[in-house]
Amino acid sequence: MKRQAPAAARNRDPIAAVLAEELPPAGLVLEVASGTGEHAVHFARAFPALAWQPSDPDLAARQSIEAWRMDEGLANLRPPLELDAASPAWPTERADAVLCINMVHISPVRATEGLLAGAARLLPAGAPLILYGPYLEDDVPTAASNLEFDASLKGRDPAWGLRSVTWLDGLAARHGFVRSRRVTMPANNLMLVYRPAA
Numbered sequence: 326m327k328r329q330a331p332a333a334a335r336n337r338d339p340i341a342a343v344l345a346e347e348l349p350p351a352g353l354v355l356e357v358a359s360g361t362g363e364h365a366v367h368f369a370r371a372f373p374a375l376a377w378q379p380s381d382p383d384l385a386a387r388q389s390i391e392a393w394r395m396d397e398g399l400a401n402l403r404p405p406l407e408l409d410a411a412s413p414a415w416p417t418e419r420a421d422a423v424l425c426i427n428m429v430h431i432s433p434v435r436a437t438e439g440l441l442a443g444a445a446r447l448l449p450a451g452a453p454l455i456l457y458g459p460y461l462e463d464d465v466p467t468a469a470s471n472l473e474f475d476a477s478l479k480g481r482d483p484a485w486g487l488r489s490v491t492w493l494d495g496l497a498a499r500h501g502f503v504r505s506r507r508v509t510m511p512a513n514n515l516m517l518v519y520r521p522a523a
Contacts, residue, residue: 327396328361328389332427336511337367340426340457343508343516344368347453352421353378355447357410357440358428362390368424369402376401378417380408411439420447426457429493430475433484438496445500445521454502454519457510461489468513490517498522 348354351374359365359379369377379390379402390405406416410428423444429437444454459471471487478485494504497519506518 326388327392328386330361330363333361333363333367336426336457336514337364339510340364340516341368341371343510344372344424344455347422347455347506347518348372348375349421349452350374352376353419354422354424355417355420356380357408357423357425357443358382358432359390359405360386360427362386362393362405364426365390365402365405366393366397366399369399370397373399373401375421376403378403378406378420380406380416382407382409409436409439410443411436413439413442415443415447418447419449420444421449421452423448423452423454424457425455429456429458429460430478430487431485434488437488437493441496441500441502444519445502448521450521450523452520453505454497456493456517456519458514459487460493460515460517461487463489463491471513490515493517 353376355378356365359381365377365379381387387405394402408415475487501521502519503522505520508516510516
């Protein structure tokens with residue numbers, strides 16, 4: 326029942342290094358689209374003062390998250406929620422940070438639109454919305470591997486594909502967010518940090 330994603334083992338430490346600089350010292354982190362649950366376990370262990378709330382719309386993913394959670398026995402790792410980012414109704418009303426790893430490109434645009442809308446409802450002033458994954462940038466050449474990945478995603482589902490940071494910034498602005506940070510990550514990925522505008 327426990328799933329494993331090879332990328333999770335490779336990227337969890339670089340992601341955690343940025344999270345250490347962006348997450349609040351205490352409070353609740355909502356992880357949207359938690360997938361296998363490996364990230365949730367790793368980050369809950371790395372940040373014991375934070376309550377970690379994983380979520381995923383997929384039942385098999387939630388079962389994997391729960392299996393990891395039961396095996397690890399971390400007091401600050403909560404049971405996974407059924408949460409569809411595209412839905413206007415989320416099963417939680419507040420968070421001190423929202424994290425979303427590798428969802429934006431493997432989902433329809435409405436999921437990202439829902440993610441921004443949901444984060445705007447949940448997050449207090451100054452709280453971070455943190456996104457990780459591959460993105461397209463107007464002023465940065467796109468790696469050949471990312472172009473190939475984009476083509477393969479669209480081949481699997483025309484609604485999927487790498488999104489433009491410019492588009493994402495505009496969408497974030499419509500929901501009251503401004504981008505506070507861009508971090509270049511391994512394997513041609515980025516971490517983008519947004520916070521509610523003052």
